[in-house]
Amino acid sequence: MAFWDNFFKKKSDSASNAVNRIKFVLQSDRSGLPPETLEKIKNDIISVLSKYVDIDTKELDFNITKAPSEGGELTPALCANIPIKGVKRASNNDKVSKE
Amino acid sequence: MGEVIVVTSGKGGVGKTTTTANVGTGLAKLDKKVVLIDTDIGLRNLDVVMGLENRIVYNLVDVIEGNCKIKQALIKDKRYPTLYLLPSAQTRDKSAVKPEEMKQLCEQLKPEFDYIIIDCPAGIEQGFENAVAGADRALVVTTPEVSAVRDADRIIGLLEAHEMKKTDLIVNRLRMDMVKTGDMMSSEDVVEILAINLIGIVPDDEGIIVATNNGEPLVGNDTKAGQAYMNICKRIIGEEVPFLDLNAKKGFFSRLFGRK
Numbered sequence: 001m002a003f004w005d006n007f008f009k010k011k012s013d014s015a016s017n018a019v020n021r022i023k024f025v026l027q028s029d030r031s032g033l034p035p036e037t038l039e040k041i042k043n044d045i046i047s048v049l050s051k052y053v054d055i056d057t058k059e060l061d062f063n064i065t066k067a068p069s070e071g072g073e074l075t076p077a078l079c080a081n082i083p084i085k086g087v088k089r090a091s092n093n094d095k096v097s098k099e
Numbered sequence: 100m101g102e103v104i105v106v107t108s109g110k111g112g113v114g115k116t117t118t119t120a121n122v123g124t125g126l127a128k129l130d131k132k133v134v135l136i137d138t139d140i141g142l143r144n145l146d147v148v149m150g151l152e153n154r155i156v157y158n159l160v161d162v163i164e165g166n167c168k169i170k171q172a173l174i175k176d177k178r179y180p181t182l183y184l185l186p187s188a189q190t191r192d193k194s195a196v197k198p199e200e201m202k203q204l205c206e207q208l209k210p211e212f213d214y215i216i217i218d219c220p221a222g223i224e225q226g227f228e229n230a231v232a233g234a235d236r237a238l239v240v241t242t243p244e245v246s247a248v249r250d251a252d253r254i255i256g257l258l259e260a261h262e263m264k265k266t267d268l269i270v271n272r273l274r275m276d277m278v279k280t281g282d283m284m285s286s287e288d289v290v291e292i293l294a295i296n297l298i299g300i301v302p303d304d305e306g307i308i309v310a311t312n313n314g315e316p317l318v319g320n321d322t323k324a325g326q327a328y329m330n331i332c333k334r335i336i337g338e339e340v341p342f343l344d345l346n347a348k349k350g351f352f353s354r355l356f357g358r359k
Contacts, residue, residue: 012281019288022245026252026292 031064031076038064045080054085101132101212103205104335105234107258109250111221113242114271117307117316118328119218120148122238125318125332127182131213134173134183136204138230139220140195143187150314151176151184160188160195162204169207178315183212193225198232205233214335223257231258236265238298238331242272243284252293267298269331274303275345299331302345 028035042062049055060082067077106119116137123135136159137145146152157172162185169185176182188195208215219230231237237258241251251268258266270286277283286300304324310317318328323345330340 014282015278015284015288016281018243018245018284019292022248022292025245025249029249029252030256 027064027066030066033064033076038062041078042080045082049082051088053087056083056085059083101209101215102236103209103215103217103234104236104238105217105219105230106238106240107219107227107230107254108221108240108247109223109254110241110247113240113247114301114307115221115240116144116148116218117311118238118240118269118271118301119145119216120316121318121328122332122335123214123216124149124176124179124182124316125329126214126216126335127176127179128319128329129332129336130181131336132181132211133214133216134185134208134212136185136215136217137187138196138201138217138226140187140226141189141192142220143189145218146174146184146186147314148311149176149184149316151186152314155186158186158188160191163196163200169204193220193229196229198225198228201229202233223253227254227257231261231263234263236267237263238267238269239293239295240269240271241289241293243270243278243286243289248284248289248292255293255295267296268293269299269301270297271301272303273300273345298334299327300342300345301327301331302343 028038042060045062046055046057046060060080062080062082063078064076065079066074067079069075104122106115106122108115116139119135119137123133127133135145135149137143138159139145140160143158146155151174154174157167159172161167162169162172173183173185176184205215205217215233217230217234220226239251239254239258241247255266268290270289273286274283278285286297290297302323304317304322306317306320306322307324316328317325318332319325323343327343330343333340
């Protein structure tokens with residue numbers, strides 16, 4: 001029975017789920033930047049950008065990763081992918097720049 | 100001069116004490132002169148895992164405070180002529196020992212022994228600081244679970260900050276049956292995540308529980324875990340030993356239709 005179970009059972013992927021989750025957690029652990037702080041930075045950036053453009057907050061990607069520095073060493077890097085739905089109207093922009 | 104090896108993990112319950120007992124006993128079986136030091140003050144356990152709990156007279160804190168000479172506190176393991184244990188104190192707390200004092204103790208033991216193996220308490224506080232203070236190299240023990248791997252990563256970072264000369268990884272309690280069905284991270288996964296040198300893979304083995312019940316480390320016997328621990332010992336003394344084939348017990352059919 002165990003043999004057939006083994007043979008036909010669909011391969012589960014909780015292990016790859018574990019690998020992905022731990023990699024994600026370690027990115028923020030290693031950066032020394034707690035997720036709470038990252039969330040605050042994200043919100044601040046969104047509010048600044050929102051003055052000029054419409055942002056798709058659902059598709060927003062905001063992470064700490066490792067990127068090679070000039071010396072070739074991997075250093076923590078803030079990686080943001082912020083989709084822009086549209087640019088706000090010119091009159092708005094003018095208003096902002098006058099402020 | 101002896102080498103001081105700290106066995107650490109961050110997370111509790113992943114097998115630090117079992118690893119210390121087996122690596123220490125294994126090195127003694129390889130004719131090395133070994134002393135094991137339990138630095139988990141207040142939660143001493145290495146003595147029971149080694150089966151030496153009835154022979155304690157003095158402990159680590161007695162040595163540090165000068166209540167006895169080092170030699171008086173060392174328990175000689177009658178089964179192996181070159182193996183000794185320095186037990187921890189059960190009724191004190193971690194503040195009874197300072198890192199500088201541990202360093203001095205290690206220096207005093209180095210001329211007398213080939214290996215000084217330190218069982219580190221769980222956590223990253225003073226107990227950890229004490230345990231790593233005099234160490235030349237570290238064995239980081241983890242299991243293939245997200246919590247243990249995360250803590251191991253933190254410990255590896257702290258060991259780097261302490262400028263530990265050599266840090267090797269032991270993946271403990273691996274279950275190949277679960278790895279095969281995709282329900283456990285493989286040792287390769289763990290090594291890729293933690294990015295340090297792998298020195299041993301110890302399969303999950305009921306024999307460990309039996310050995311602990313009896314106070315007799317199983318290193319070197321014919322169980323998979325016993326062989327895995329002996330291989331770790333051989334790698335520690337510099338031998339090149341191939342990693343065990345943990346799939347070797349597969350049945351006829353699964354071999355015939357073997358999946359990767």
